[in-house]
Amino acid sequence: MSRNTSMPVKKVTLLALFTTLSLAIYAIESAVPPLVPIPGIKLGLANIVTLVLLRHFSARDAALVLLARILLSALLFGQALSLLYSLAGGFVSLIVMALVMKLLQKNLVFLTGAMGGLAHNMGQLTIAFAVTSTGGVLAYAPFLILSGILTGLFTGFCAGFLGKYLPPRPMT
Amino acid sequence: MRKYPSWKKAATAITVFLLVLCLASLLALLLPPKRNVSYIADVFQNGNLIMSIPLNDTTESRTFTVTGENGCVNEIQIRSDSIGIISADCPDKLCVGQGFIRTSGLPITCLPNRLVIQLRPSEDSGANSEDPFAVPDAVSY
Secondary structure: OHHHHHOOHHHHHHHHHHHHHHHHHHHHHHHOOOOOOOOOOOOOOOHHHHHHHHHHOOHHHHHHHHHHHHHHHHHHOOOHHHHHHHHHHHHHHHHHHHHHHHHOOOOOHHHHHHHHHHHHHHHHHHHHHHHHOOHHHHHHHHHHHHHHHHHHHHHHHHHHHHHHOOOOOOOO | OOOOOHHHHHHHHHHHHHHHHHHHHHHHHHOOOOOOOOEEEEEEEOOEEEEEEEOOOOOOOEEEEEEOOOOOEEEEEEOOOOEEEEEEOOOOOHHHHOOEEOOOOOOEEEOOOOEEEEEEEOHHHHHHHOOOOOOOOOOOO
16 A cells, blocks of 8 residues: 555545445445345446546546445445455446446446446356356346346436536546 | 547447347347246156156147056147146046146146146256256345
8 A cells, every 4th residue: 555655635535535425325225125126136326436436536546445345335234245246246347437438538427337337247147157156147147237237327327417516637 | 421539439339239238138038938947747647657748849739648448548738838638538527627737736637547647847957947046145236
């Protein structure tokens, strides 16, 4: 972490604020009972924070906040196995979103969100496939593809609207 | 043709990619409404297994008769996903009234002719069709 000692205090504070925000969103979302009886399908509202960070900060900052949020949420609510799923889904989605956002030059955030949601679910499905090593989990793929794209679109729209009220680059 | 900025091309490509994936998964969800389990029909006479017929390799229905030792006759019809008795010479015709079965629930029995037809899942599909949704119960964000 010696690299980060050069990070300005204001930025550290902002990133900590974003971490708290995404953790709070995550906690509220976990408290809401799931709408569909299929595990793995939820809105993923905490992804809004990742998208905003990717768009207005940098991929490195988004990765830091994401990692902090996942570790903290696993510590507070989670189990060891769900940590693995969260890490896989979160970071596959982050990498894909960073690439897509660069391709789209930060336009049309909802498309980035949709790709991120899709990548998140595919990452989790891959882990589920590796952990259980049964082909049965692949029966989930259509559900997860659809839900990933739809929820990703939603979080993408949210992040897009939020972006209108944020300066293009609050901190670099 | 107008020159689009490169991100618009990327946006079009991504949109098409997502739409194709959506359509493909919708098709995958809607097309196979029946469960992916194939059954084998076991026909018992006097408690002895006299024939086993896998149900999934017949596409059109076919009919055959089973004759018992004291001359009683049951006509059995096999369809692509079900099996049933369509006529019998027994007095009560209860077996005909049981209709066609397609799952390994209740067997069809013809008591006067001592005939039982029962479906069991075939071995190859039985292993993972036990619960196709066997996934860990902790998938979270």
